[in-house]
Amino acid sequence: MTPVQSATIPLFIANKDVIVEAVTGSGKTLAFLLPILQMVITKNTKLLESERKALGKYDISAIVISPTRELASQTYSVLRKFLAFKPLNFISSLLFIGGNSAVKDYKKFEENGAHIIVSTPGRLYELLYKFVSIRDYVKKNLEMLILDEADILLEMGFEKSLNHIFSNLPKQRRTGLFSATQTKQLTQLIRAGLRNPVKIEIKSKNAVKKESSFSKEHLSEEGQKLILSTGLEMSPYLTNSYVILKSSCDKLPFVIRFLTLNCTAKCLLFMATCAQVDYFSAAFEKCLKSTSVKVYKIHRKMKKKRQKIFDDFKLCVSGCVLLCTDVMSRGVDIPSVDWVLHFDLPNTLQSYIHRSGRSGHQVGQKGNSLLMCLPHEVKFVNLCIEKGIELIEKDAEDNNLVQMKEKLVKWMQNNVRESAAFYESSMKAFVSFIRTYNSKNIMCQTLFKELDVVDVANSYGLIKIPIMPELKGKLKTCASKFLRNDRDKEIASKHKEEMQSKKVSDERTEEQRLNKQRLKLKRQRMRKKINSSKLQGKKKKRLIDELELKELEEDAKMVKKLKKGKISEQQFDLHFGSGNCPQCGINLRRTNFRLQLFDDSFVEKEIDIRKRILKDFNKLEEDFDSLDEYNDYLEQVERIIYNLANNVDVEATKRRIEQYKKENADTIVRNRSRMSKDAIFIEELLEEEKAQNQWRTQYGVVDEKDISKAKVREKEALVDELMYSDLPANQILALHSHEKRQTESQPQPPIRPPKPQAFFSTGIKVGQGGNIFAPIPTTESQPYHYVEPKFNLLGPNCPKQEELESDGYLLHIRTIDVSEKAGGFIQHYPCTRALQEAFCGLYFKLDNKS
Structure with missing residues (x-):
């Protein structure tokens, strides 16, 4: 044990x-x-x-x-x-x-x-x-x-x-x-x-x-130092080494060269992100096709084939490489792993120990770990050595690497130019690596400053460096030159457009799938409720109606939420479902639909066009000097509507409309704010009819409720009388039927029409409902001129301002302050008012008749 x-x-x-x-x-x-x-x-x-x-x-x-x-x-x-x-x-x-x-x-x-x-x-x-x-x-x-x-x-x-x-x-x-x-x-x-x-x-x-006892006498000084710094220990059967590469472009050819020389070895190749694994796997498969080395890839975003790949790699004894992320660094026991290769720097020392621990962790079986680093990344190696990890430097010089590097970069760039999918994959891999390197690495603050981003972009075969906040002001400081052609910008923009259109179509298909799934689940729930109730006949029908009503209530709630702005249109569409037109493929949404009033779609189209055109072509008969000019104008409007409805000379008609709008801009704005006498009269009639209809429906509903309540009361009274009365049942029933006939024969009260609406002088309507902010009818008339009124006074006139001052009337009036003066108040106003009150009733003229 x-x-x-x-x-x-x-x-x-x-x-x-x-x-x-x-x-x-x-x-x-x-x-x-x-x-x-x-x-x-x-x-x-x-x-x-x-x-x-x-x-x-x-x-x-x-x-x-x-x-x-x-x-x-x-x-x-x-x-x-x-x-x-x-x-x-x-x-x-x-x-x-x-x-x-x-x-x-x-x-x-x-x-x-x-x-x-x-x-x-x-x-x-x-x-x-x-x-x-x-x-x-x-x-x-x-x-x-x-x-x-x-x-x-x-x-x-x-x-x-x-x-x-x-x-x-x-x-x-x-x-x-x-x-x-x-x-x-x-x-x-x-x-x-x-x-x-x-x-x-x-x-x-x-x-x-x-609890507190710990023996570490058997460990070496480096091992003790490592345990104290990281809490972990390296396997004694593991050899750790590192290699310094001059450029990022050297990484891929170096690994391929290494795998071809060690074609019988079982290797794990760790990369920083899932996107890198997906992108570089194509290059490894292409370059190692001629050798006996099998290429596998695995990361956390793989869903279906992940377990099968893992099992196949475990069973593979030799001549295979698994491209993976840190998902394979902890706890996984893969037998006979000869080499652990670090394509990118691990984020932490613990991550390096866990990665390397996949090799040489079994008793008596030796393992190897090789870390690939750039010249500025030697700092990470020094940190590992300081913390107690023994690392041996290996030589990376090989004449074949230069030729292989050029071929690989050209091959990747050609693939990126030819395929939009490969272009997107390269961009994703580059972006994910930069973000990880800049944020997650233990030495990111120092290492990222010295990273040659252009050199990294060349190693990924990019034809365009993406715009990223991490690269702001960094490209100018890079020593490397970006390798690209004159047409690369144009190719990149074409690929981008293609990927965006594909993304939109994918989103549509995904949305359709979700909507179908959602509707299916709703139906299943309804069926379950109906089947579990075990009802039959009318009761079952009633239950189905109740469930449908609940669904309608949910839909009504969603409509209210959309109107109040509590949910977005996208959430609204997701609730109700949407689909594509089977002919043109345009996404159809419920918010874009309305009720069709006419059976013929052409009539519906013509009426829509007519409404739209008459908003701008709104001149009235009063705007023309003669009736002939007005008739010509109406003919022109009808011709425009006909052309747009029947798709006849559409472009020329649209140009004519735009020209009319420019020439008559003031008239259009003025006429929109005023209405003709006929339009006002028709609107009043329509509103009155609408109010009457609303009142009738309301009166009918109340009447039905009253009738049903009266019937219930009659039944209850009849049952009480049958139970407690001493009279025989036949006599009670006869009396009840006689009373019912009498009430039915009585004439019904006449339906009173709603009161007509009243109007304020301002034009605002008051009365039965309606919009109180209806437009005010305006009439054109002559400008107003003020005429001073003349009054026939019985008695002397009131003294004027000059007379009041000279005769000393203002001596008993207090002086006005600044605020009163600013408000327009003058001293002689109260004096004049007092004199008018004094003169009032002193002089009068008797009527001749009296």
């Missing part, structure tokens, strides 16, 4: 939660699989001893969560080897990973059941969320939960999924958390998911640190 196994297994069996911080190749997998098997066997024997049935088919006793599909598959394969023994045949297990639908996994579980589940967090979350039966079995039976490579689980953004999974698990369980490093996020996860855990640290394959 390894140190991690001897420290972990007894604690786990003794019902303790454990946190194990273990280095690569320390035997973590068996450290948690053996306690799981022991727990299931003990559980089964206890059930048999208590004379109950054996372990149930669906008794999920343990779950192992791994961050990647490859790691989950590897753990599951180790578990299957144990379960192949006859004494353990009664234990069943299942692997739940992505790449296929969750429904298939659920059907597998229903058919076979499972006592141990190995899964990725995303798939387990989906199964617990969608299928209640799995959730119930887990809550009832789970006794052990394992989080393998927990630090990667959090790095990959599975924190929310894990919290949801924890909420659906029983609290009384044993939890084991296995990781290579300790982080702040990990401590938060420990608090949420573990109870009083025991911490075990394995800093070496031969040393155990439990």
Whole structure:
């Protein structure tokens, strides 16, 4: 047993939660699989001893969560080897990973059941969320939960999924958390998911640190330094080396040359991003076609073939290379890996150790790691050496590299010029590398400043350097010259247009697929509700009507939300669904449709054109000197409408319309704001008719409700009378029918029409509904001239301003202040007012009749 196994297994069996911080190749997998098997066997024997049935088919006793599909598959394969023994045949297990639908996994579980589940967090979350039966079995039976490579689980953004999974698990369980490093996020996860855990640290394959004791006497000075700086240890069977290349363009030919010379070796080639793996795989396949080296590629964005590729590479003994990202750097056990090649710098020292640990991690088997770096990247190598990693420099000089470099760059550029897809792939690879190099690398602040971006662009075979905020002001400082032709700009713009049109068509097809799926799900839900109700006849019809009404209510809510601006048009279309026209392929959206008023589409088209034209051609009879001119104008309007409706001389007609708009701009604006007498009269009639119709419908609805209520009251009164009256039933029924005939024979009250609308002097309408902000009819008249009014006074006139001042009337009036003066107030106003009040009633003239 390894140190991690001897420290972990007894604690786990003794019902303790454990946190194990273990280095690569320390035997973590068996450290948690053996306690799981022991727990299931003990559980089964206890059930048999208590004379109950054996372990149930669906008794999920343990779950192992791994961050990647490859790691989950590897753990599951180790578990299957144990379960192949006859004494353990009664234990069943299942692997739940992505790449296929969750429904298939659920059907597998229903058919076979499972006592141990190995899964990725995303798939387990989906199964617990969608299928209640799995959730119930887990809550009832789970006794052990394992989080393998927990630090990667959090790095990959599975924190929310894990919290949801924890909420659906029983609290009384044993939890084991296995990781290579300790982080702040990990401590938060420990608090949420573990109870009083025991911490075990394995800093070496031969040393155990439990609580506080740690032995490191057997390690060299470099090994001790490495453990103190990174918390990790290099395999003693691994040889680390590095090579300095003059240019980025030398990387690809160097690797191809290396693989052709070591054609029997099994190699892992690590790149920084998924886009780089996709792009460079074509170059490797082309250049290594003549050799016996098989080329594989794998990254996290691959969905379907990923597991098959991983299995094929594992089975391959020699003469193969796997292009991959850091998804393959942790926990994956691939046998007999001879070389780990670092095409790009690892982001951290820990990442370098984990990558390199894929080779030489098995006992007695030697491995090699080769880091390719540019002259300015030697700083990273020096950092590795400072932290205790022994690195040996290798010579990279080879005369064949220069010729191969030129050929490869030309081949990539020709492919980029010919294919829009290859052009897009090259741009994605370049952009992803620059962003990763500028942000994620441990020495990004110093390394990116010295990076020759133009040299990198040449190594990717670019014909145009993309505009990026990271490259602002950097291209001028680069020493290399960008290799391109005169027509490259034109080719790049053509490729861009082609990719954009393809993207739009792909989005349309994806949107159609989603809409169909959404409508299908709605129908399925409706069918389920109808079938589960087990109703027949009228009751079933009523239920269907209710469900349809609910759907209509949802649609009405979405329309209101769109009007209020709470949702976008895209969300609205996604709810209602949209599609393409079968003839022209134009995307049809519900927001662009309206009700067709006429059966003939041509009539509908002509009316639309007429409305549009008459908005601008809005001259009235009063605008012309004679009736003949007005008739000619009307003929011209009709000719324009006819041409546009029948597609006759359309361009010339449009030019005539534009010319008319320029010449009569003032008239069009003026006539839009005024209406003719006939138009006002027609509008009033229409509004009055509309108000009457609304009132009639409202009156009818109220009348129906009153009638139904009256009928109910009559029935209730009749039942009460039959129950409590002393009269015979026949007599009561006869009286009731007589009263009903009398009420029906009475004349109905006449329907009163709505009151006519009143108008203010300003033109605003008041009355039964309607738009109070209706346009005000305006009439043209002569300008207003002020005429001073003359008054016949009985008695003397009031003294004027000069007389008031000279006669001393203003002596008793206070002086005005500044604000009163600014407001236009003068001193003689109150004096004049007082005199007018005094004169009032003193003088009068008797009528001759009196």
